[in-house]
Structure formats: C-alpha cells, structure tokens
Amino acid sequence: MNDPIEITLAKNKKPKRDPNQLTFGTYFTDHMFMMDYTPENGWHQPRIVPYAPITLDPAAVVFHYGQAVFEGMKAYRTKDDRVLLFRPEKNMKRINLSNERLSIPPVDEAFLVEAIKKLVTIEKDWVPKEPGTSLYIRPFIIGTEPYLGVHPSRTYMFMVILCPVGAYYPEGINPxxxxxxxxxxxxxxxxxxxxxxxxxxxxxxxxxxxxxxxxxxxxxxxxxxxxxxxxxxxxxxxxxxxxxxxxxxxxxxxxxxxxxxxxxxxxxxxxxxxxxxxxxxxxxxxxxxxxxxxxxxxxxxxxxxxxxxxxxxxxxxxxxxxxxxxxxxxxxxxxxxxxxxxxxxxxxxxxxxxxx
Structure with missing residues (x-):
C-alpha cells in the first residue's frame, strides 16, 4: 500500500453526547476510514471522509452470501489526556486470519494500524474521559461485487467507524x-x-x-x-x-x-x-x-x-x-x-x- 491517505474533513460537526448517557453502538463520530479493492489495483484509495451512508448494488455479494469480516477494539483517554490503543496489531493480524478463511484478499496490517491511529487522531475529541468510557473502533470488510453466484467477490470495501461508548459496568461489576x-x-x-x-x-x-x-x-x-x-x-x-x-x-x-x-x-x-x-x-x-x-x-x-x-x-x-x-x-x-x-x-x- 503506497497510496497516501486522502483526508476530507466534515464541514458540519455533530454535537457530543453526554458521556454519562452513552450507550453501545448507537452514536457515531464525524469521520470514517475507507479503502477499496479491485483485482487490477489491489487495496487502493485509502481515505478519511465524513461519516455518511454508503451505496451498494442490491446484488452485492455481502447481502446474499455473507462475505464479511470485522474487528472490535477501543481507544482510551488517560488522566493526563493521552489517547491509547490496546494491542491494535493483534486485531489487524486476526482480521487477516478471518480474511483467509472467507477468501478475502489480505490487508497490510501495519498500514491499517497507522490508518486507525490517523482516524482516531482526527476524532480525538470524541474519546470520552469519564471512568470506564472509551471510543469503540469497528474495522470491517464487505464483498461488494454485484453478482448472484456462489463465489468470492472480486471487489471489496474496507471501512472503520468509531463510536463513543459508556462504562460497561456503570453501577459496578455484577456477575x-x-x-x-x-x-x-x-x-x-x-x-x-x-x-x-x-x-x-x-x-x-x-x-x-x-x-x-x-x-x-x-x-x-x-x-x-x-x-x-x-x-x-x-x-x-x-x-x-x-x-x-x-x-x-x-x-x-x-x-x-x-x-x-x-x-x-x-x-x-x-x-x-x-x-x-x-x-x-x-x-x-x-x-x-x-x-x-x-x-x-x-x-x-x-x-x-x-x-x-x-x-x-x-x-x-x-x-x-x-x-x-x-x-x-x-x-x-x-x-x-x-x-x-x-x-x-x-x-x-x-x-x-x-x-x-
């Protein structure tokens, strides 16, 4: 992956939610990361763009044959206002293990860690600071080729979206x-x-x-x-x-x-x-x-x-x-x-x- 990451910043920013009322997976940040795959160009056109719906052909492989993988990780804000990721290289290694089993082309793990760091840097204000809160990171890949036939997609989309989440145990750990x-x-x-x-x-x-x-x-x-x-x-x-x-x-x-x-x-x-x-x-x-x-x-x-x-x-x-x-x-x-x-x-x- 030699392409530089293109960055298009959102013109209108979303209001931040009360960190004490954050739920899991319901509210997303201003930007997302995307890149595409074709047999001719491999993984290409990495970009950070404003968060928005995507358009897919109704015949896209992901809808009919379930060719999709994902990961889950988090960014945390420290008391001295640093932002930390936890073992991101392990998640990127695992997404390639999933890719291999689902016949999805492998991704450059080191590049994706850097891409996620860049996206989180842009969205730093979204990383909550209250105890137990974090910024959830969801990388995923879907098969996008419009074809009704049982074979791997020839084209793919890789995306990363971010979601501020509240404390998993707001009232303490209960078995x-x-x-x-x-x-x-x-x-x-x-x-x-x-x-x-x-x-x-x-x-x-x-x-x-x-x-x-x-x-x-x-x-x-x-x-x-x-x-x-x-x-x-x-x-x-x-x-x-x-x-x-x-x-x-x-x-x-x-x-x-x-x-x-x-x-x-x-x-x-x-x-x-x-x-x-x-x-x-x-x-x-x-x-x-x-x-x-x-x-x-x-x-x-x-x-x-x-x-x-x-x-x-x-x-x-x-x-x-x-x-x-x-x-x-x-x-x-x-x-x-x-x-x-x-x-x-x-x-x-x-x-x-x-x-x-």
Whole structure:
C-alpha cells in the first residue's frame, strides 16, 4: 500500500453526547476510514471522509452470501489526556486470519494500524474521559461485487467507524447468570468459529433468545460434535478457576483467539498462577461445583474486559459460583487490564500504543 491517505474533513460537526448517557453502538463520530479493492489495483484509495451512508448494488455479494469480516477494539483517554490503543496489531493480524478463511484478499496490517491511529487522531475529541468510557473502533470488510453466484467477490470495501461508548459496568461489576445451550451450536472445527464473520453472530440469536427466557444474560456454547465440551460464552472466551488452577478451552479451530483472552493468559503466567488451555467438559465443571472446587468463572472480551459468571443453568441444574459474587481473581484481572488500557498502571508487556 503506497497510496497516501486522502483526508476530507466534515464541514458540519455533530454535537457530543453526554458521556454519562452513552450507550453501545448507537452514536457515531464525524469521520470514517475507507479503502477499496479491485483485482487490477489491489487495496487502493485509502481515505478519511465524513461519516455518511454508503451505496451498494442490491446484488452485492455481502447481502446474499455473507462475505464479511470485522474487528472490535477501543481507544482510551488517560488522566493526563493521552489517547491509547490496546494491542491494535493483534486485531489487524486476526482480521487477516478471518480474511483467509472467507477468501478475502489480505490487508497490510501495519498500514491499517497507522490508518486507525490517523482516524482516531482526527476524532480525538470524541474519546470520552469519564471512568470506564472509551471510543469503540469497528474495522470491517464487505464483498461488494454485484453478482448472484456462489463465489468470492472480486471487489471489496474496507471501512472503520468509531463510536463513543459508556462504562460497561456503570453501577459496578455484577456477575451474570449463564444458560448452557444444549441444542444449537456456535461453530465446528473446520468452520468459521475462529473468525469474526457476521454469520457467526446471526446464528447465535436464537440461543440468546432462549437464554433470556431462562432469565440468563448470555449463552455458554458447547462443542458442535459431542455437545459436551465448553467453547465460548456469548461472544466472549471463557475461563474457570478450579482448585487453584485456571482453565480455558484450547484454541481448536472453532474458538476465537480473543485479544483479551491472550492478555489474561499472559498476566496469569506472569503472576505465577497455573493456567491451562485444554478441553473442559460441562460434566467436569459440574463435578467441580459439586465438590466445592469451582472457585470462579468469567468471560473475557473487548466490550466488558472481564465478565464474572455468578451462575450456570445446565439441563435441570442451576450452579451458583462464588455465592454469585465477583471473585478476587476476576477483579484483579479487570483492574489490571483496564489500568493498563487507561494508562493508570505500568504496561510491562508493551500492549498500549499512543495516538499522537
């Protein structure tokens, strides 16, 4: 990618929302990043333009065959008014993993990190400063060729949009109850479970509706073959602390390699806490609960960082974990990662990237 980024600034700026009333994914900044792909020119014409609707042919491949990938990351404002990104190179590496599986041409990862930094620099005023708030960053790619035939698109559009978001836990971290899904499956080895592609999420809606009917906040997904082994919780990776050891499902081809997941594993190893990536069955979780050795459980992801699990509903059994309270390890992980993200504590791993 040798093309310079063209910048067209918005003439009319949007009013900023009250940072104490920000919700997730509903209000967007003044500008967005775009670039296009054609077989003749590759990825070209990178540009930052005013946020606006886009026009696509009704026959575009993305509408009919779901050729789309995306990422999710955040920018944080520190107390001394710096703006930090958290491990953006990991997100760009992962979008190329998704691209490879969805037959989308690869992107220049280093260039895109710089493009995102430039976009965030232009939108710096949109990065909220209140505790727990951030600027959510959504890069995505869609197939745009107008063709009703089952083959990869020949043309693509890459975009990045930004959204200021409020604190995920405005009233403090409250552990959630989780419904273990035994009918529907999220993904199988060889499928697209290890990618961030739109269809993975659309396919999860039905199970989420059932979880809500059960009075639960999220779904715990089991493997797609035996429906016995734990995979993910909602759109997050999941961890269990059993008798002093932290266990998380191994990346087996159907589980997303979460950036927060990797950060948690590195922190646990650094702290000398045993952490293992392996298969773990719901039966093992159940037996650990019955024996009193299931000490904590939590999900990890960009939005919540750490989401403590206070209970599980599996078949006809309801298991309460740590008396339904957030565990000490969950809170330590949350405080450490958010502290690094917000520039409040040391960053020994070099995870943050400052936006100048």
């Amino acid at each position: 959630v109850k989780i419904y273990v899904e035994s009918k529907y499956v999220r993904a199988v080895n060889g499928g697209t479970g290890h990618t961030k592609t739109s269809g993975n999420y659309a396919a999860s809606f039905k199970a989420q509706e059932e979880a809500q009917r059960q009075g639960c906040a999220q779904v715990l997904w089991l493997d797609g073959v035996e429906k016995a082994y734990v995979e993910e919780v909602g759109s997050m990776n999941v961890f269990f602390k059993i008798n002093g050891e932290v266990v998380t499902p191994a990346l087996n081809g159907s589980i997303l390699a979460g950036v927060t997941r990797d950060s948690v594993i590195q922190l646990l190893k650094n702290w000398g806490i045993p952490v293992t990536e392996r298969k773990i069955s719901m039966e093992e979780v159940y037996q650990a609960h019955a024996a009193g050795t299931l000490e904590e459980a939590f999900g990890t992801g960009t939005a919540a960082v750490i989401s403590p699990i206070g209970g599980l509903i599996w078949k006809d059994t309801e298991m309460t974990i740590n008396e339904g309270k957030a565990g000490a390890l969950s809170m330590k992980l949350y405080d450490t990662i958010t502290g690094v993200q917000n520039g409040e504590i040391d960053d020994p791993f070099g995870w943050t990237v400052e936006v100048k």
